[in-house]
Amino acid sequence: MSSNYGITPQGENFSEWYNELVIKAELADHSAVRGCMVIKPHGYAIWELMQRALDDMFKETGHVNAYFPLLIPKSFFEKEADHVDGFAKECAVVTHHRLKANPDGYGLIPDPEAKLTEEYIIRPTSETIIWNTYKNWIQSYRDLPLLINQWANVMRWEMRTRMFLRTAEFLWQEGHTAHATYDEAETEALTILHECYGKFAEEWMAVPVVKGVKSEGEKFAGADHTYTIEAMTQDLRAIQAGTSHHLGQAFAKAFDVTFQSAEGKLEHVYATSWGVSTRLIGTLIMAHSDDRGLVCPPKLAPIQVVFVPMGRGEVWDQTLAKAKELAAALKARGVRVKVDERTKEGPGFKAKDWDLKGVCVRVDVGGRELEAGELGVARRDSEEKLTVAVDRVVDTCVRLLDEIQSNLFAKALAFREANTIRIDTWDDFVKQFEGEGGGGFVLAHWDGTQETEDKISEATKATIRCIPLEPLHPDDVVPGTCVFSGKPSKQRVVFAKAY
Amino acid sequence: MSSNYGITPQGENFSEWYNELVIKAELADHSAVRGCMVIKPHGYAIWELMQRALDDMFKETGHVNAYFPLLIPKSFFEKEADHVDGFAKECAVVTHHRLKANPDGYGLIPDPEAKLTEEYIIRPTSETIIWNTYKNWIQSYRDLPLLINQWANVMRWEMRTRMFLRTAEFLWQEGHTAHATYDEAETEALTILHECYGKFAEEWMAVPVVKGVKSEGEKFAGADHTYTIEAMTQDLRAIQAGTSHHLGQAFAKAFDVTFQSAEGKLEHVYATSWGVSTRLIGTLIMAHSDDRGLVCPPKLAPIQVVFVPMGRGEVWDQTLAKAKELAAALKARGVRVKVDERTKEGPGFKAKDWDLKGVCVRVDVGGRELEAGELGVARRDSEEKLTVAVDRVVDTCVRLLDEIQSNLFAKALAFREANTIRIDTWDDFVKQFEGEGGGGFVLAHWDGTQETEDKISEATKATIRCIPLEPLHPDDVVPGTCVFSGKPSKQRVVFAKAY
Numbered sequence: 001m002s003s004n005y006g007i008t009p010q011g012e013n014f015s016e017w018y019n020e021l022v023i024k025a026e027l028a029d030h031s032a033v034r035g036c037m038v039i040k041p042h043g044y045a046i047w048e049l050m051q052r053a054l055d056d057m058f059k060e061t062g063h064v065n066a067y068f069p070l071l072i073p074k075s076f077f078e079k080e081a082d083h084v085d086g087f088a089k090e091c092a093v094v095t096h097h098r099l100k101a102n103p104d105g106y107g108l109i110p111d112p113e114a115k116l117t118e119e120y121i122i123r124p125t126s127e128t129i130i131w132n133t134y135k136n137w138i139q140s141y142r143d144l145p146l147l148i149n150q151w152a153n154v155m156r157w158e159m160r161t162r163m164f165l166r167t168a169e170f171l172w173q174e175g176h177t178a179h180a181t182y183d184e185a186e187t188e189a190l191t192i193l194h195e196c197y198g199k200f201a202e203e204w205m206a207v208p209v210v211k212g213v214k215s216e217g218e219k220f221a222g223a224d225h226t227y228t229i230e231a232m233t234q235d236l237r238a239i240q241a242g243t244s245h246h247l248g249q250a251f252a253k254a255f256d257v258t259f260q261s262a263e264g265k266l267e268h269v270y271a272t273s274w275g276v277s278t279r280l281i282g283t284l285i286m287a288h289s290d291d292r293g294l295v296c297p298p299k300l301a302p303i304q305v306v307f308v309p310m311g312r313g314e315v316w317d318q319t320l321a322k323a324k325e326l327a328a329a330l331k332a333r334g335v336r337v338k339v340d341e342r343t344k345e346g347p348g349f350k351a352k353d354w355d356l357k358g359v360c361v362r363v364d365v366g367g368r369e370l371e372a373g374e375l376g377v378a379r380r381d382s383e384e385k386l387t388v389a390v391d392r393v394v395d396t397c398v399r400l401l402d403e404i405q406s407n408l409f410a411k412a413l414a415f416r417e418a419n420t421i422r423i424d425t426w427d428d429f430v431k432q433f434e435g436e437g438g439g440g441f442v443l444a445h446w447d448g449t450q451e452t453e454d455k456i457s458e459a460t461k462a463t464i465r466c467i468p469l470e471p472l473h474p475d476d477v478v479p480g481t482c483v484f485s486g487k488p489s490k491q492r493v494v495f496a497k498a499y
Numbered sequence: 500m501s502s503n504y505g506i507t508p509q510g511e512n513f514s515e516w517y518n519e520l521v522i523k524a525e526l527a528d529h530s531a532v533r534g535c536m537v538i539k540p541h542g543y544a545i546w547e548l549m550q551r552a553l554d555d556m557f558k559e560t561g562h563v564n565a566y567f568p569l570l571i572p573k574s575f576f577e578k579e580a581d582h583v584d585g586f587a588k589e590c591a592v593v594t595h596h597r598l599k600a601n602p603d604g605y606g607l608i609p610d611p612e613a614k615l616t617e618e619y620i621i622r623p624t625s626e627t628i629i630w631n632t633y634k635n636w637i638q639s640y641r642d643l644p645l646l647i648n649q650w651a652n653v654m655r656w657e658m659r660t661r662m663f664l665r666t667a668e669f670l671w672q673e674g675h676t677a678h679a680t681y682d683e684a685e686t687e688a689l690t691i692l693h694e695c696y697g698k699f700a701e702e703w704m705a706v707p708v709v710k711g712v713k714s715e716g717e718k719f720a721g722a723d724h725t726y727t728i729e730a731m732t733q734d735l736r737a738i739q740a741g742t743s744h745h746l747g748q749a750f751a752k753a754f755d756v757t758f759q760s761a762e763g764k765l766e767h768v769y770a771t772s773w774g775v776s777t778r779l780i781g782t783l784i785m786a787h788s789d790d791r792g793l794v795c796p797p798k799l800a801p802i803q804v805v806f807v808p809m810g811r812g813e814v815w816d817q818t819l820a821k822a823k824e825l826a827a828a829l830k831a832r833g834v835r836v837k838v839d840e841r842t843k844e845g846p847g848f849k850a851k852d853w854d855l856k857g858v859c860v861r862v863d864v865g866g867r868e869l870e871a872g873e874l875g876v877a878r879r880d881s882e883e884k885l886t887v888a889v890d891r892v893v894d895t896c897v898r899l900l901d902e903i904q905s906n907l908f909a910k911a912l913a914f915r916e917a918n919t920i921r922i923d924t925w926d927d928f929v930k931q932f933e934g935e936g937g938g939g940f941v942l943a944h945w946d947g948t949q950e951t952e953d954k955i956s957e958a959t960k961a962t963i964r965c966i967p968l969e970p971l972h973p974d975d976v977v978p979g980t981c982v983f984s985g986k987p988s989k990q991r992v993v994f995a996k997a998y
Contacts, residue, residue, distance in 0.1 A: 031632065032575070033568040033619065038632055041563035041647065048564060064540035065547060069532040070569075070621070070652055070668050071591070074598070076531070078606050092570070093595040093609045094621070097656040098588055099573070107577050110592045110618060119609060120532065122569070122593070122621070133530065133537055148540065153569055153652065157596040169569050344641075 005356060009291045014235040019163070021285060025294040025356050028163045035161040035168030039278065042357060043164075045302035046281055047171065051151065053204050053299070054173065054276065057196045063147045063175060068129050070153075071120035076128035080254040083127065086221020090157035092122040092168075122155040127222065127247070127273055130176045131255040138178060138269060140260045145188070146178040164282030165239075165499055172277035178269045180261065182248070185270035189246040192274045193227040197242040205280065206297040206408035207231045207287045208416055209241060210441070210494055212466025217453050220273075224248035230465045230494065232416045233286035236438025238465045238496035241283045244274035286499075287412055288381075294358030295381060297408050298401040304336045305361045305397050306354050310347050315367035322390070323365045329394045335401065355380060361400050363393060381407055416441065420472065422492065429483050433460040433497060441465070441496050443472065445489035447482035456484050456495070465494040504851060508790045513734040518662070520784060524793040524855050527662045534660040534667030538777065541856060542663075544801035545780055546670065550650065552703050552798070553672065553775065556695045562646045562674060567628050569652075570619035575627035579753040582626065585720020589656035591621040591667075621654040626721065626746070626772055629675045630754040637677060637768060639759045644687070645677040663781030664738075664998055671776035677768045679760065681747070684769035688745040691773045692726045696741040704779065705796040705907035706730045706786045707915055708740060709940070709993055711965025716952050719772075723747035729964045729993065731915045732785035735937025737964045737995035740782045743773035785998075786911055787880075793857030794880060796907050797900040803835045804860045804896050805853050809846050814866035821889070822864045828893045834900065854879060860899050862892060880906055915940065919971065921991065928982050932959040932996060940964070940995050942971065944988035946981035955983050955994070964993040 006024055008016040022028050027043030039047065055065070071094060077084045098114030101107075123129065130148075137143060155169045175192065179185040193211055201209045209229035219226040223245040231241045252258070252268040261267050288295040298304050307327050309319035320341065327337040338359075340350050347364065354362050364376040375393055377386045381404045388396045419440035423429045433439040439462065446452060446464065457463045468491075471477045476492040505523055507515040521527050526542030538546065554564070570593060576583045597613030600606075622628065629647075636642060654668045674691065678684040692710055700708045708728035718725040722744040730740045751757070751767040760766050787794040797803050806826050808818035819840065826836040837858075839849050846863065853861050863875040874892055876885045880903045887895045918939035922928045932938040938961065945951060945963065956962045967990075970976045975991040 029632065029635070031568050032572055032628065033570045036568040036570065038568065039566040041565045044565045045563065047566075064544070066540045066543045067538040067546075067670065069530050069535040069537065070654065071532045071535065073531055074607055077598075084607070089599070090597055092593045092619070093598060094591045095594045095609060096592040097590070099576075099590065099592060099620070100588070108573055108583070110594060120591070121598070129531065133528065136528070155569065171566065 005292050005352060007291060007293065010234060017291070018282075018286065021289060021293060022163045025358065027281065027285075027294070030163075033168070035158055037163045037167050039171070042302060043281060046284070046296065046300055047278060049300045049302065050200075050204070050280055051173075054196065054200055055151075057200060058149050058173075058175065061191055061195055063149045063177075065150060066148050067150055067152070068126050068133065070123055072123050072126070072129045074119045074121055076132060077121065079128065080222050080250060082250070083222035083254075087124040087156070090159070091124050092155050092157060094120040094122065123152070124154055124156045125273075125275070126150065126152070126154075126174055127176065127251055127271075128255070131251040131257060131271070134176075134178055134269070135255050135257045138257055138259050141180050141262050144178055144180045144259060144269065145184060147175075147188075148177065149173055149175040162282070164278055164285070166279070170277045170279065172275050174273060174275040177272045178252075178257070179272070180259065180267075180270070182270050185246055185248075185272050189227055189244045189272045189274065192244040192272070193229065197229050197244065197274070197276060200276075201229055201231065201241055202409065204297065204299045205284055205287070206299075206405055206412060207241070207283060208409065208413040210466060210468055210472065211470070212468040212494065214243075214466055215450070215453055215464045215493070217450050218464060220245045222247060222250050224250070227469075228466050230496075231283050231287060232412075232419065232441060232496075233283075233438070233499065234415070235286070236419055236440045236497075238441065238494070238498045239279075239283050239286065240465070240498065241280060242274070242276040245272060247271035247273060282499075288408055289358070292352075293356030295408070296358035296360065298360045298405045301358060301360050302336060303338045303354075303357070303359045304401055305330055305338075305363065306359045307337070307339045307363045307365055308347060308350050308354075309339065309341070309365045311367040316343075319365040319367055319370055322370055323363075326363065326365075326390075326393055330397055333394065333398055335397065351378070360404050361397050363397070379404060381411075422473075422476075423483060424480070426483055429456075429495075430460055433462045438497050441494050443476055443492040444483040444495055445480040445491075446493050447485045447487035447489055449485075452482060452485050452487075462495045462497050465496050465498060467491070467493045504791050504855060506790060506792065509733060516790070517781075517785065520788060520792055521662045524857065526780065526784075526793070529662075532667070534657055536662045536666050538670075541801060542780060545783070545795065545799055546777060548799045548801065549699075549703070549779055550672075553695065553699055554650075556699060557648050557672075557674065560690055560694055562648045562676075564649060565647050566649055566651070567625050567632065569622055571622050571625070571628045573618045573620055575631060576620065578627065579721050579749060581749070582721035582753075586623040586655070589658070590623050591654050591656060593619040593621065622651070623653055623655045624772075624774070625649065625651070625653075625673055626675065626750055627754070630750040630756060630770070633675075633677055633768070634754050634756045637756055637758050640679050640761050643677055643679045643758060643768065644683060646674075646687075647676065648672055648674040661781070663777055663784070665778070669776050669778065671774050673772060673774040676771045677751075677756070678771070679758065679766075679769070681769050684745055684747075684771050688726055688743045688771045688773065691743040691771070692728065696728050696743065696773070696775060699775075700728055700730065700740055701908065703796065703798045704783055704786070705798075705904055705911060706740070706782060707908065707912040709965060709967055709971065710969070711967040711993065713742075713965055714949070714952055714963045714992070716949050717963060719744045721746060721749050723749070726968075727965050729995075730782050730786060731911075731918065731940060731995075732782075732937065732998065733914070734785070735918055735939040735996075737940065737993070737997045738778075738782050738785065739964070739997065740779060741773070741775040744771060746770035746772060781998075787907055788857070791851075792855030794907070795857035795859065797859045797904045800857060800859050801835060802837045802853075802856070802858045803900055804829055804837075804862065805858045806836070806838045806862045806864055807846060807849050807853075808838065808840070808864045810866040815842075818864040818866055818869055821869055822862075825862065825864075825889075825892055829896055832893065832897055834896065850877070859903050860896050862896070878903060880910075921972075921975075922982060923979070925982055928955075928994075929959055932961045937996050940993050942975055942991040943982040943994055944979040944990075945992050946984045946986035946988055948984075951981060951984050951986075961994045961996050964995050964997060966990070966992045
């Protein structure tokens with residue numbers, strides 16, 4: 001069954017709702033390449049706004065951009081043992097550098113004479129190629145810190161894919177920094193977590209996140225430890241929206257990157273790496289959108305306000321002229337606006353269309369309303385429709401955009417709080433995660449062992465999303481006993497089913 | 500022999516000068532991947548400025564961005580015959596999707612069980628995957644035009660590579676548009692040539708370009724015809740800086756992309772594609788830079804003005820404070836500034852360092868000069884050094900940036916004009932291109948045949964760069980006889996040795 005917006009309602013099947021929304025809101029499309037999507041202009045425009053905001057934050061915190069090769073020599077993956085297990089298995093392998101006409105028939109085949117002596121891997125992440133390069137860039141403590149970010153595509157041959165959330169190829173940024181000391185690298189990893197990722201999620205995406213450290217079982221392959229921001233989706237699952245890794249000296253040792261300290265000693269460099277990806281768009285959708293389609297926080301909305309002129313003939317000329325005038329005035333205030341000049345579609349169709357695409361505010365410019373001096377202004381986040389004096393429309397739109405941004409965050413925060421519970425018995429824990437639903441965030445005590453973590457996950461499909469850096473409630477850090485093993489525990493950690 | 504800037508002088512060996520400059524100015528570095536470079540932060544910052552300016556131009560002319568998959572199914576290349584010849588031969592071929600531990604010893608091997616049933620090619624350009632997608636997006640004339648651009652990495656397995664100019668992997672933008680009529684596609688291809696590429700080259704890069712159409716032998720594989728902008732390097736060669744292709748209906752036919760016209764007829768779509776790449780950075784270097792290092796037009800300079808405080812102790816404190824104050828005032832005027840706070844390096848080293856990196860204006864903040872109320876202001880483009888009253892420094896810098904931008908263009912234009920000659924005899928033509936030197940732009944008559952073009956190129960290594968859209972001189976379109984065959988010719992065309 002479809003709602004009249006042409007999308008399966010969330011409550012009926014969240015997964016179908018999501019997949020249909022992505023297509024119908026024209027955010028992305030399937031492609032002919034296994035597990036890869038096409039990011040359509042409307043979806044890419046959100047990514048561009050995300051990139052711009054994040055890039056500004058990276059630069060404000062002292063980082064610069066660079067670009068490293070797409071291909072990684074196979075042997076590089078053999079140098080860091082944990083990393084190879086995590087990344088070099090399911091990947092795209094380049095083995096030839098030429099095609100030739102098939103001597104046995106139609107088409108092209110890889111030319112056997114153009115077989116590479118060493119295969120290349122399409123980067124699943126760039127630590128290895130970057131640390132192999134840093135080796136030449138770092139000699140002395142004066143070359144440190146090195147604070148570099150790259151915007152790039154990466155590829156992981158995922159078996160089960162879902163648009164934006166998990167695709168074989170995705171777009172991301174990956175920061176790779178080098179430091180003289182452990183403490184400096186630790187500060188860097190936390191700066192990114194708090195001042196970039198956490199801030200971006202909450203202030204731009206309007207998505208509240210729990211900031212924490214990953215358990216050993218969930219950390220990045222090759223990291224000393226991994227920080228994460230975890231968001232809640234409307235189907236009560238967790239979504240890892242960004243990670244920041246303190247890599248210790250593992251990559252410096254694997255690629256022999258040393259520096260002469262101020263005291264003249266030769267030491268290995270400390271590293272961090274951190275990334276967010278087009279997965280953020282999936283997170284955005286799952287956090288805010290509804291049965292009418294995309295709900296986009298104003299700061300990341302490609303179109304913030306749309307004007308829909310109405311009527312025919314002379315009336316159309318008048319409403320269109322007024323729409324353009326108001327749009328120009330709003331644009332001058334820095335708002336991203338559009339005037340819907342389509343003449344073949346009616347106002348009802350258009351209202352739904354802009355709802356579906358996640359435009360934050362719609363101004364209906366009707367002929368009679370214009371004559372009466374008041375226009376209808378519809379908020380996308382609520383069902384609210386205001387009647388606003390024509391000369392107040394511009395100010396009202398600007399104010400509404402601020403309100404919508406705050407409202408979406410407040411709503412998402414209230415939703416997360418309502419779906420975060422503290423559980424102390426194994427029976428309750430199991431019950432909470434039963435069935436197909438998500439189960440929300442469960443704060444429970446854990447004995448700190450990988451063994452227990454694995455058993456809990458086997459039994460319930462819930463995993464430890466993170467050990468919060470700041471308790472969500474002061475009582476969360478009162479010692480207790482593990483919900484599974486009964487052994488002592490220092491603090492509650494966040495369990496959830498994850499995307 | 501090296502100049503005292505550590506770079507082989509241009510006059511001694513242009514090629515070595517270029518390679519050394521790229522490394523020493525920290526624009527790029529070699530990588531462990533055959534034919535691929537690392538774009539270092541200073542080089543990438545230029546690319547970011549280029550991207551921003553071009554992207555704004557694309558959007559002003561009605562285009563939007565999207566993203567299509569990196570990999571292209573092999574069979575897609577088999578669909579357009581000319582295209583396969585041009586692009587599918589030397590390319591990176593993905594044949595496996597997994598590595599596994601080598602059962603016969605150390606390391607990893609492509610898992611034979613993970614061999615792909617159809618190989619993928621890393622995109623050398625995206626016409627095929629994009630037109631395969633457009634097939635689903637275009638049904639009616641109302642879906643047209645489709646004006647899409649993508650920023651992406653592409654890969655061509657080049658045999659001889661040179662940083663920025665020709666690398667196996669490079670960064671670029673590729674526009675792919677779909678139109679209802681031939682004329683509309685033609686207008687699009689020309690809009691990009693004139694309003695984006697030509698304008699960008701001349702107004703941003705300060706590089707004069709000849710705009711023209713390619714001969715059949717030089718056009719894009721699969722195009723109806725190709726427009727180009729051609730720049731001159733300081734070693735008197737041509738460099739193709741950007742191309743815009745009218746693709747006719749070739750890709751629409753290969754991928755069966757039809758639309759219902761307003762009259763209800765089913766027709767094939769007309770296409771254009773157009774691209775510029777990180778090659779523009781190589782063009783920039785070869786057009787303006789000198790034996791002291793990079794010369795960057797202010798509009799594309801990552802650092803436009805650098806302040807170098809001098810002295811020690813209290814004097815240093817004063818000069819540093821003044822440098823910061825002036826830098827802040829300039830920054831508020833929208834200028835990209837830096838204060839050189841390094842204390843271990845002397846002013847002589849610093850002056851050379853900023854010259855090498857292409858900073859447009861250097862302000863020396865000396866203690867004695869500060870006391871006297873006048874500072875030394877050095878222009879990078881000329882050797883000129885001005886003495887400027889402290890309270891005039893900010894205004895002077897702003898004015899100088901404008902002047903340098905204009906001066907670089909004027910200088911490059913004068914250089915091109917001085918090295919553009921009209922030749923009417925085969926003897927003179929051959930002589931002009933003898934030896935290792937470039938030979939400049941030669942305007943000569945040509946009979947219009949591929950045969951003659953090939954013979955001229957074999958004999959002289961000079962190729963037809965383009966048939967100018969506007970004659971460089973009115974006499975260039977007075978009919979004459981081919982410089983090689985003596986057959987009739989309608990107009991002079993541009994011959995040059997090309998990068």
